[in-house]
Amino acid sequence: MKKSTFPLVLATFLVATAPALAQVPNASEIVKAANWDSMETVTVELLEHDFRPKDLKLSAGKPYRLVLKNTGEKDHYYTAEGFFKSVAWRKVQTPRPHGGEIKAPYFTAIEAYKKGGQVELFFIPVTKGTFEVICTIDDHKEQGMFGTIKVE
Ligand SMILES: [Cu+2]
Numbered sequence: 001m002k003k004s005t006f007p008l009v010l011a012t013f014l015v016a017t018a019p020a021l022a023q024v025p026n027a028s029e030i031v032k033a034a035n036w037d038s039m040e041t042v043t044v045e046l047l048e049h050d051f052r053p054k055d056l057k058l059s060a061g062k063p064y065r066l067v068l069k070n071t072g073e074k075d076h077y078y079t080a081e082g083f084f085k086s087v088a089w090r091k092v093q094t095p096r097p098h099g100g101e102i103k104a105p106y107f108t109a110i111e112a113y114k115k116g117g118q119v120e121l122f123f124i125p126v127t128k129g130t131f132e133v134i135c136t137i138d139d140h141k142e143q144g145m146f147g148t149i150k151v152e
Helices: 002-021 027-033
Strands: 040-047 050-052 055-058 064-070 076-078 087-093 110-112 118-125 129-134 146-151
Touching: 027 087, 040 055, 040 076, 064 110, 110 118
Parallel strands: 040 064, 055 146
Antiparallel strands: 040 050, 064 118, 076 110, 087 118, 129 146
């Protein structure tokens, strides 16, 4: 009985995850065409065990700088894989003057180190919807490190 239902379960899983595997196809054109002078900065604090604020509301087509600042005593992740694959990425950077930047088609997880670690995400939301964000370390999600990013 269990054996015969397995392929169906697997097929459902593949269908459900398929859209999340795609990335924004024309991301570089979207990034190039955007007016980055109108960029809005949104800051999220990571600490034990919370994201502040927990829920973000962003506008599709608008350039953002999302600052993730870990003010806690432990390392924390800001993992929003579905969201990260649904935006046009410009870059991810750590602050000047001693930081650096990374450009990639998309990211799957972002970590900010304890006691002041800061990572800045530059992107334009493309796909509308509500995406989950969690910290994947130990039981941090169960302790309260979860939230949503809503794109309208
Ligand atoms: Cu955490």
